Amino acid sequence: MKQELFEQRHQSLWNELTEQLDTLEKSRFRRQELPANLPELYRQTCNHYALARGRRYSPNLVEQLHRLVLRGHQQLYTRRGGWIWRLISFIAADFPQALRRQINYFLVALVLFLLPGVLLGVFCYLDQNLIYSVISDGEVSNMAEMYRPDNARTGRTLERSDESDFAMFGFYIYNNIGIGFRTFAMGILAGVGTVFTLIYNGVVIGAVAGYLTGLGYVSTFWSFVSGHSSLELTAIVICGASGLMLGRAVIAPGPYSRLDAIRLQAKQALPLVMGGGLMLLAAAFIEAFWSANSLPNEVKYLFGIALWILMICYFVFAGRSKEERRHGS
Amino acid sequence: MERPGFSELTDTVRTHETPEGIRLQLRMAGPVVRACAWAIDALIRIVLYGLIGAMFSFFGGVGTAVMLILFFLLEWFYPVAFEVTSGATPGKKAMGLVVIHDNGTPISFAASFARNLLRAADFLPFLYAAGLLSMLMNRDFKRLGDLAAGTLVVYKELPIERHPIPEVDPVRPPLELNVDEQRELIRFAERSEQLTTDRQMELASQLSSITATDPGSGVRRIWAFANWLTRGRQ
Numbered sequence A: 001m002k003q004e005l006f007e008q009r010h011q012s013l014w015n016e017l018t019e020q021l022d023t024l025e026k027s028r029f030r031r032q033e034l035p036a037n038l039p040e041l042y043r044q045t046c047n048h049y050a051l052a053r054g055r056r057y058s059p060n061l062v063e064q065l066h067r068l069v070l071r072g073h074q075q076l077y078t079r080r081g082g083w084i085w086r087l088i089s090f091i092a093a094d095f096p097q098a099l100r101r102q103i104n105y106f107l108v109a110l111v112l113f114l115l116p117g118v119l120l121g122v123f124c125y126l127d128q129n130l131i132y133s134v135i136s137d138g139e140v141s142n143m144a145e146m147y148r149p150d151n152a153r154t155g156r157t158l159e160r161s162d163e164s165d166f167a168m169f170g171f172y173i174y175n176n177i178g179i180g181f182r183t184f185a186m187g188i189l190a191g192v193g194t195v196f197t198l199i200y201n202g203v204v205i206g207a208v209a210g211y212l213t214g215l216g217y218v219s220t221f222w223s224f225v226s227g228h229s230s231l232e233l234t235a236i237v238i239c240g241a242s243g244l245m246l247g248r249a250v251i252a253p254g255p256y257s258r259l260d261a262i263r264l265q266a267k268q269a270l271p272l273v274m275g276g277g278l279m280l281l282a283a284a285f286i287e288a289f290w291s292a293n294s295l296p297n298e299v300k301y302l303f304g305i306a307l308w309i310l311m312i313c314y315f316v317f318a319g320r321s322k323e324e325r326r327h328g329s
Numbered sequence B: 001m002e003r004p005g006f007s008e009l010t011d012t013v014r015t016h017e018t019p020e021g022i023r024l025q026l027r028m029a030g031p032v033v034r035a036c037a038w039a040i041d042a043l044i045r046i047v048l049y050g051l052i053g054a055m056f057s058f059f060g061g062v063g064t065a066v067m068l069i070l071f072f073l074l075e076w077f078y079p080v081a082f083e084v085t086s087g088a089t090p091g092k093k094a095m096g097l098v099v100i101h102d103n104g105t106p107i108s109f110a111a112s113f114a115r116n117l118l119r120a121a122d123f124l125p126f127l128y129a130a131g132l133l134s135m136l137m138n139r140d141f142k143r144l145g146d147l148a149a150g151t152l153v154v155y156k157e158l159p160i161e162r163h164p165i166p167e168v169d170p171v172r173p174p175l176e177l178n179v180d181e182q183r184e185l186i187r188f189a190e191r192s193e194q195l196t197t198d199r200q201m202e203l204a205s206q207l208s209s210i211t212a213t214d215p216g217s218g219v220r221r222i223w224a225f226a227n228w229l230t231r232g233r234q
Helices: A003-026 A038-054 A059-076 A083-101 A103-126 A137-146 A162-188 A192-215 A218-251 A258-289 A297-317 A322-328 B006-010 B031-056 B060-086 B090-094 B109-117 B129-136 B144-149 B179-194 B197-207 B215-231
Strands: B013-017 B023-027 B097-101 B151-155
Touching (some): A003 B215, A038 A059, A059 B179, A083 A103, A103 A218, A162 A192, A162 B109, A218 A297, A258 B109, B023 B151, B031 B090, B031 B097, B097 B109
Antiparallel strands (some): B097 B151
C-alpha cells in the first residue's frame, strides 16, 4: 500500500487517539474513566506503527506514529487517581504488613540502636563525667538546663512561651524526619551510613538519658519523653531497618545482579521509610504540643505507656490477611 | 535500531519493548544536561528559601514553625511534587528532560520519592560525586537514586512538524530501488522546504546519474520520484 493511501485510511483513527490522549494527559490526579475504546485504538496504532516501519514509509510518519504509541503506552499502563484511598490503606495495612515481612532487618536495627543505648545509659548513670566524652560541654549544660526540675517549661531552652511550641514543632519536622530519610539513603553506601546513624543515635540518646537520670531529673526528663518516645524511637529503628535492606542488597545481592537487588530491596524498603516518616511527623506533634504540658506526671506516664501498647498492637495486628493469620497459627 | 552493533554500543537511545511487541525508543539524558537542570532548580530553591525566610521571620513562633516545615518540604519534596504532577522539575523542563520509569511509563509517587530520598547519598561526598560516578558506570546514566527507584531521565520528544512533499507529477524511478533508498528519496523531498535552494541542488547533484544532468531540474525530478513512491501513479 502506498503511504498516502495508508495515511488517508487511518488518519481519523490517529486523530481520535490523539484527542483522547490530550484529555488524559491534562490531569493525572483526577480519577478519570479511560475511554472504552482507548486500548483498541492504541493497539491498532501499534499495528500501524509496525507496518509503517516495516514498509519504510517516510521517517516523519514513522516518528509521528512512534510518538503516538509512546503516549498511548504511558497513559494505558499507569495508575490513576485514588491517592487518598491508597494513603489510608497504606497506614491501615501496607505499612504494618511491610514491617512484619522485614522483621529480621528491624531486629538487627533494634540491636544496633538499643545495645549501645543501654550500655552508655548505664555507664553514664554510674559515672557522671562520662557524658562529656559523648557530647560537647555546651550540649551537656543545655540538656541539664532543659530538664532542671525548676524549669517552668521542661524540654525547652527557648523563651518559655506557647509560641515556642510551634517553633519546636517545625524544628522537629525539619530535623527528625530529615534524619530518618537520611538514615535510609545512607544505606546504599553498603549500609555503613545506616549502621553509623543507628549506633550514634543509640549512644547519644542512651548517654543523655543515663546522665539526666543520674542527676536526679527523673520526674522532668522521663515525663517529658514518655509521650513521644514510642513513635520516635521506633521510627528511628524502622528507618534504620530500611537502610539496612539497601545495604544488604549492595553487600549480598543473593541470586540477583547487584543492580536488580538494589532495585528490589529499595522497593520493599520504601514503605518502611514512608511509614517511619509519618511516625516521626506524629511524634513531632506530640513532642511539641503534649510533652511539655504541665499535667501531673502520672497522666503523662499513662499516656506514654498507652501509646506504646497501642503502637505494638498496631504493628502486630493491623492489616493481618487471612494468609498471615494461618501462617502464624 | 534494526541493526544492533556499533550504534547500540555508542548511542544513547535505549529501547523498551511493550506488551504489544512495539519497541519504544528512549533518549537518555547525560550528566551535563542534568547538572544544568539541577543548577536551575537549585537557583529556584535558593530564591524560595530566601523568600520564605524573609516572609516568616516576622511571625514569631508560628512563623518559625511554618518556615521550618516549608524548608523541610522544599528540601525533600520539591522534586517529588513536580515529577509526580508533570514528570519534570522546572529545571528539567527548561532543559527538555522528563523522568519516567524504566518501562517507559510516567513516574509514580513511590518511585519519585525513592529517587529523591537517595539524593542524600548521591550528593556525597560533595556536589553529587557519588551520583556522577554511578552515572558513568552504567549505560543509562542512572544515579544511585535512579538505580534504586528504577527510573530514567530522558529527553522529552519535541513536537514534530510534518512537511508535505512538494507536489509535482509523479514519475517512476528509472531503476529498482530498495526500501532504504526509497526512504532516502522521500526524506529528501520532505526536508526540501527546510533547505536552501543551493543546498537542495547540491544534494540532488549526487543523484545526477538517475535524474537529469541539470541540478535545478534534478531537484524536481527527485520530488517526482518521491511523489510516485508515496502516492503512486495518478
